Amino acid sequence: MNNKGYLQISFGWLFAIIVGAVIIFLAIYFVTKMINTENTIQSAKTSKEIGILLNPLETGFESATSTFIRLPEETRIYNECNNIGKFGTQGIQTKQKGIGKKWTEVATEVSFQNKYLFSEAYIQGKTFYIFSKPFEFPFKVADLMYITPASENYCFIKKDIPDNIENEISDLDQANLKLEGTCSEDNIKICFKDSNCDIYVNYNVGYVEKQNDKMYFETDALMYAAIFSDKLTYECQLKRLMQRIEQLSNLYIDKENLIALRCDSNLGDDLSILSSSASNLEDSNALNIVYNNAQDLEYQNRGNCRLW
Amino acid sequence: MVGKNKSSRGQMKTKKLKISNLHIPKSNKAQMKIQQTAFMLLAITIFFVLVGLFVLIFKVSSIKDTATILQEDNAMLLVSKLANSPEFSCGTAYGTLKADCVDADKVMALKENIQAYEGFWGVSSMEIRRIYPKGENIICSTINYPNCDIINVKSGKSTEYGIGVSNFVSLCRKELIEGYSYNKCELAEFIVSYEPVS
Numbered sequence: 001m002n003n004k005g006y007l008q009i010s011f012g013w014l015f016a017i018i019v020g021a022v023i024i025f026l027a028i029y030f031v032t033k034m035i036n037t038e039n040t041i042q043s044a045k046t047s048k049e050i051g052i053l054l055n056p057l058e059t060g061f062e063s064a065t066s067t068f069i070r071l072p073e074e075t076r077i078y079n080e081c082n083n084i085g086k087f088g089t090q091g092i093q094t095k096q097k098g099i100g101k102k103w104t105e106v107a108t109e110v111s112f113q114n115k116y117l118f119s120e121a122y123i124q125g126k127t128f129y130i131f132s133k134p135f136e137f138p139f140k141v142a143d144l145m146y147i148t149p150a151s152e153n154y155c156f157i158k159k160d161i162p163d164n165i166e167n168e169i170s171d172l173d174q175a176n177l178k179l180e181g182t183c184s185e186d187n188i189k190i191c192f193k194d195s196n197c198d199i200y201v202n203y204n205v206g207y208v209e210k211q212n213d214k215m216y217f218e219t220d221a222l223m224y225a226a227i228f229s230d231k232l233t234y235e236c237q238l239k240r241l242m243q244r245i246e247q248l249s250n251l252y253i254d255k256e257n258l259i260a261l262r263c264d265s266n267l268g269d270d271l272s273i274l275s276s277s278a279s280n281l282e283d284s285n286a287l288n289i290v291y292n293n294a295q296d297l298e299y300q301n302r303g304n305c306r307l308w
Numbered sequence: 309m310v311g312k313n314k315s316s317r318g319q320m321k322t323k324k325l326k327i328s329n330l331h332i333p334k335s336n337k338a339q340m341k342i343q344q345t346a347f348m349l350l351a352i353t354i355f356f357v358l359v360g361l362f363v364l365i366f367k368v369s370s371i372k373d374t375a376t377i378l379q380e381d382n383a384m385l386l387v388s389k390l391a392n393s394p395e396f397s398c399g400t401a402y403g404t405l406k407a408d409c410v411d412a413d414k415v416m417a418l419k420e421n422i423q424a425y426e427g428f429w430g431v432s433s434m435e436i437r438r439i440y441p442k443g444e445n446i447i448c449s450t451i452n453y454p455n456c457d458i459i460n461v462k463s464g465k466s467t468e469y470g471i472g473v474s475n476f477v478s479l480c481r482k483e484l485i486e487g488y489s490y491n492k493c494e495l496a497e498f499i500v501s502y503e504p505v506s
Contacts, residue, residue: 012341019349023356030360037367045374052382058389086424113428114393140394247424248394254417258450263482263489305482305489308399 039096039104046075047092047110054115057132059143066131066174068150073097077147078122079229080109081236086247088240090115116237118146118229125149129174135221137291138298139252139308141244144221144237146228150176154227155183160193162203165220190227199227206288216284218291226284235283242278242290249275252307263305270297375505383431383473387500390429391477402480402491410436410498412481416453419461433464433501435472438479440495454481470501 050069059065073096080091093107116135127150132143148154156169158180169177178187191197200209201223207216208226215226215234226234249271256268274293281290301307390396391408395418398409415436418425436459437445443457464470479496482489 011338012345015342015345019345023349023352027356034363041371041374045378048378049381052378052385055382055385055389058392087428112430114430140397140399142394244394251395251414251417251421254420255411255414258417258453259413259482262484306399306401308401 035099036105039098040108042096043094043104044108044110046071046094046096047108050077050092050094051090051110051112051115054117054130054132054145057130057143057145059132059134062134064131064133064168064172066129066172068127068129070127071096074124074126076103076122076124077119077128078107078109079117079119079147079233080111081233081240083236083239083243085113087113087243088236089113090117090237090240092117114142116142116144116240118144118225118233118237119148120228120230121233123147123149123152125151129176131172131174131177131224133221133224135219135241137219137241137245138294138301139248141241141248144225144241146224148176148228152176153178153183153187155180155187155189157189157191157193157197159191160203162192165192165203165223168220201227216287218287222287238284238287239281242281245278245290246275249278256307259305265301265303265305265307267297267300267307270300372505379430379502379505380471380473383471383500383502386429386431387473387475387498390434390500391475391498395425398478398480402493406478406480408475409478409480409493410496412436412454412459412479415459415461416448416450419448419459420450422462425462429500431462431500432470432503434461435459435499435501436461436477436479437497437499438494439476439497454483464501464503470503472499472501474499 053069057065057067075097076095078091078093078095080089080093082089082091089111090113091109091111093109095103095105095107098104128147129150130145130147132145135141135144153176155178156165158166166179169179183189188199189197190199190201192201192203194200195209198210201207202209203223206218206223207214208223209215210226210231213231215231217223217226222238225237229237253268253271253275256265256271259265270293274290274297277290277293281287391410396410396415398406398411401411402409438457445458446452446456448454448456448459475498477496477498478493480491480493483492484490
């Protein structure tokens with residue numbers, strides 16, 4: 001009693017302080033967990049919504065169509081592609097800026113089998129432009145979707161640009177795709193003649209050169225795909241497209257057998273060749289082999305009994 | 309007198325306190341206090357656990373609702389454009405390029421290989437129903453095709469609970485009359501169903 005230097009705390013107080021601290025710790029722990037869960041839910045929801053919003057971009061008569069997505073928060077969209085399974089998958093992951101303008105750590109992947117999204121490994125912004133174009137090889141295989149952030153402007157240099165590309169860019173009227181004359185200095189320049197631009201397109205040989213990477217293409221749809229995506233995404237999505245060609249070729253072989261008595265198109269062998277060459281494609285370097293088979297098939301499919 | 313009274317009143321109080329202290333020893337009183345605190349903490353913990361459970365149930369239910377809404381949105385937006393996807397579209401097989409035109413011959417071939425397309429469109433079932441000319445709701449198979457009305461492209465796990473959204477399409481096929489092949493197109497309803505998350 002006389003030792004006044006000691007702090008006199010009764011057992012009751014000590015007990016309450018310890019238990020109180022435990023309760024506060026648990027409360028903080030669960031709130032943090034809940035915030036993380038909420039972020040995961042939000043991320044998964046946004047990814048799924050983006051995927052669903054791509055559904056109306058399936059083209060009918062159109063040669064290309066464009067739209068935009070505006071998100072409530074600054075968002076990073078991660079473009080994940082893999083070739084596992086019969087069609088591979090298109091994964092979409094999103095991260096949004098949360099409390100304190102920091103990027104959320106969690107990003108849940110939502111995957112789709114019927115989507116082909118071409119972009120850099122990840123893109124960032126609040127508004128994103130998407131334009132889609134049917135990919136025909138020789139039958140319609142899929143609608144390719146090119147997604148770019150509104151903050152990135154692409155400038156197509158007019159020198160030697162093919163007329164069809166110039167007209168298409170002009171008709172699309174997408175705010176971040178510009179033709180020379182309306183561009184500014186910081187725009188990503190795309191040239192068809194000089195190779196000292198950010199992106200060089202050799203339209204005759206059929207390749208796009210970007211950051212010292214060469215991506216080979218056939219058809220305009222794949223040219224845009226190579227322009228707007230990185231090599232890894234492009235090659236992976238190209239393989240997925242080949243996987244779908246393989247499945248569609250088999251479908252057309254079955255259709256031919258089904259209608260053989262009513263209308264014989266006699267394309268079975270050519271379809272088998274296309275299917276096999278598509279499934280054997282290793283990278284875009286050998287795309288011309290598949291393309292030649294596709295062109296042969298297109299020529300064969302001009303009779304009265306067209307399969308597609 | 310006054311002083312005496314005061315002291316006697318004080319003594320009385322002291323006596324009363326002493327009586328009460330006689331019944332509960334000091335150590336027991338402390339134990340009582342600990343027990344009271346423990347019960348209080350237990351009650352608070354149970355309260356928070358209950359609140360947590362309530363929030364969790366609410367959250368899970370809201371996640372399920374969101375998932376169902378997303379599935380509904382997917383089905384609605386999908387059905388409006390599904391006829392233009394390569395597995396269904398007519399392309400130029402029946403003359404010029406047609407929008408919202410389903411190739412019945414191709415769909416029958418697809419129906420036979422539908423296991424390859426598991427999870428491809430993210431819907432539980434797909435059905436194409438001829439609505440004009442009106443038939444007798446005969447389900448199509450490789451045996452009775454094309455003399456049938458309903459093509460069950462993909463059947464759901466529990467068709468009873470699926471919610472359907474539909475779109476009107478042209479349903480075309482190749483026909484043979486007197487040795488000549490011709491294109492026959494009819495009006496059909498393309499129904500896509502999704503199962504709500506339960």
